[in-house]
Amino acid sequence: xxxxxxxxxxxxxxxxxAVSLLSGPMLPQRQxxxxxxxxxxxxRIVLPFAAxxxxxxxxxxxxxxxxxxxxxRFYIENQPGAGxxxxxxxxxxxxxxxxxxxxLTNGTAVxxxxxxKLPYDPLRAFDPISSLGFFDFVFxxxxxxxxxxxxxxxxxxKAKPGTLNVGTINxxxxxxxxxxxxxxxxxxxxxxxxxxxxxxxxxSTLQGNVALVIxxxxxxxxNLADGKIRALASSGKVRSTVAPEIPTLQxxxxxxxxxxxxxxxxxxxxxxxxxIATLNQALREVLGEADVRQRLLELxxxxxxxxxxxxxxxxxxxxxxxxxVIENAGIQKQ
Numbered sequence: 551x552x553x554x555x556x557x558x559x560x561x562x563x564x565x566x567x568a569v570s571l572l573s574g575p576m577l578p579q580r581q582x583x584x585x586x587x588x589x590x591x592x593x594r595i596v597l598p599f600a601a602x603x604x605x606x607x608x609x610x611x612x613x614x615x616x617x618x619x620x621x622x623r624f625y626i627e628n629q630p631g632a633g634x635x636x637x638x639x640x641x642x643x644x645x646x647x648x649x650x651x652x653x654l655t656n657g658t659a660v661x662x663x664x665x666x667k668l669p670y671d672p673l674r675a676f677d678p679i680s681s682l683g684f685f686d687f688v689f690x691x692x693x694x695x696x697x698x699x700x701x702x703x704x705x706x707x708k709a710k711p712g713t714l715n716v717g718t719i720n721x722x723x724x725x726x727x728x729x730x731x732x733x734x735x736x737x738x739x740x741x742x743x744x745x746x747x748x749x750x751x752x753x754s755t756l757q758g759n760v761a762l763v764i765x766x767x768x769x770x771x772x773n774l775a776d777g778k779i780r781a782l783a784s785s786g787k788v789r790s791t792v793a794p795e796i797p798t799l800q801x802x803x804x805x806x807x808x809x810x811x812x813x814x815x816x817x818x819x820x821x822x823x824x825x826i827a828t829l830n831q832a833l834r835e836v837l838g839e840a841d842v843r844q845r846l847l848e849l850x851x852x853x854x855x856x857x858x859x860x861x862x863x864x865x866x867x868x869x870x871x872x873x874x875v876i877e878n879a880g881i882q883k884q
Contacts, residue, residue, distance in 0.1 A: 588648060588825055589622035595651045595815070596627045596641050598634030604768050604849050605813055609653055611845055612682060615836040620828070632884070633661035635669065642675045646820035648829070652676060656724050656811040659868035663876045664722045666883045673866060676816035678858040679826055680833040683851035684812045686786040687728050688767050688796065690779045692755055700782040700802035703762055707738035714740040717751050717760035722881060725764045727872060728785055728809045730879040732764075732799070735807045755779065766811075767792050768850030785809035791852050813851075814861045826858060 595613055599605045606628065613624035629637040634657060644650035658672050689700060697703045707714050718726040721744045729742045743760055745751040748769045755763040756778060763770075763779070767790070773779040784796045787808040799807040815833065817826060834855040836842055846853040856864075 588828055589620060589624075591649060592623040592625060593649050593651065594625055594627045595653055596629055596637045597653045598630060598637035598655075598657070599628060599653075600630040601626075601628050604766070604851070605653065605655065607849060608683060608813065608846060608851060611842060612833070612836060615839070615842060616829075616832055619832045619836055633665055633668070634658060635661070635665075638670055638672070638675070641816075641818055642670050644818055646677075646818040646822075648817060648821055648825035650818065651679070651829075652816045652818075653682075653813055654816050654865070655813045656868055659865055660722065660724060660727065660872045660876075662869045663873040664881070664884060673862070673869075675819055677819050677821045677826060678862040678865070679815040679817055680830045680837075680858065681812055681814040681854055681856040681861045681864070682833070682837065683846055683853050684810050685766060685768070685792065685851045686784040686790045686810055687725055687764050688770055688774075688781050688793070689732075689783040689785070689799070690755075690763050690765075690770055690774070690781045691761060692758055693778055693780050694758075695761065695780065697761065697782065698780075700797075700799070700804070703782065704736050704738055704803065706761075707736070707740050711739040712741060714761040715743050715759065716740050716762045716764065717743050717745060717754055718764050719748060719751060720744050720746065722876075722884070724809070724811050725766075727875050727879070729764050730881075731807060731809065731875050732804065734875075734878060735799075736804045752779075766850055771850060792847060792850050812861075812864065814856070814865075830855070830858060 595609055597606060597609055606626065609626050613626055616624045629640060631637065638652060641650055641652040654672065661668060662672065691697050716729050718729050720726065726742065726744055733740060745754065748765055751763060751765065752773060754760055770779055774781055781796045783799050783802045784790055784793065785799055785807065787798065787800065789796065789798055837853045837855045843853045
């Protein structure tokens with residue numbers, strides 16, 4: 551190699567090293583910029599419910615706000631079905647890239663023990679993001695009922711075991727299992743009558759066919775406001791901000807009862823932590839906005855964000871709680 555050729559070679563080596571030194575530190579920065587662009591395309595939130603219900607309306611309110619907050623489009627995809635299995639499988643089979651999310655609820659915890667075998671483990675198949683809202687169930691009776699308080703109902707049930715009817719929606723629903731838990735916690739016996747849906751249940755209540763009805767506040771709101779139904783107790787550990795005038799089961803003398811349903815946002819397992827963090831922070835801001843809190847309150851839901859760890863712990867504890875209730879009630883697995 552000539553002297554001139556050697557000089558040229560050494561110059562090329564210096565240029566290569568200089569470029570390498572410059573590009574190396576810039577790589578993480580480029581990756582960070584790519585992460586900052588989330589969402590770079592529309593994000594779908596898969597719901598295990600039909601359009602028009604409380605969960606659907608809640609999700610649409612939050613999806614719209616998330617889009618405005620993060621500068622992208624979030625949209626709802628409804629996939630109703632027993633136990634939310636179809637919706638869950640859609641999400642678990644999707645890429646863990648933050649562009650397909652799941653709305654899970656207390657019903658997810660119930661499904662673990664209600665079904666013979668789920669095609670997924672909700673504790674392993676999803677990464678938690680945040681809770682969206684919480685709501686109690688209301689124990690109520692018709693306005694012309696002889697029961698003025700829940701204690702009146704409990705006393706009557708003890709006096710005549712098995713003679714009183716308590717109405718809920720379908721077997722295995724959280725409302726239905728709340729009735730089973732109430733029976734055990736109060737040490738009383740009554741007949742649980744499951745109905746196909748809330749409208750049929752409320753008509754039967756107004757007709758006096760059931761002595762007590764258990765359902766969400768949003769389902770009874772109109773009849774409560776009109777004075778056709780009288781609320782006796784709520785199912786949470788503390789009084790709900792939705793209807794603070796209603797005493798809790800524990801205040802009414804029924805100890806060891808705490809039933810609060812919830813909905814939350816989860817992602818497929820393996821979703822990048824930075825995307826989980828981005829969504830969690832956005833949800834904290836969205837659910838803290840006064841107009842969002844008011845709109846959800848009108849639906850009977852207390853808006854409340856959580857850490858991923860908190861909603862994961864809630865899912866696990868509810869799985870354990872409802873497993874015991876289902877086993878004690880002898881409910882046949884589906």
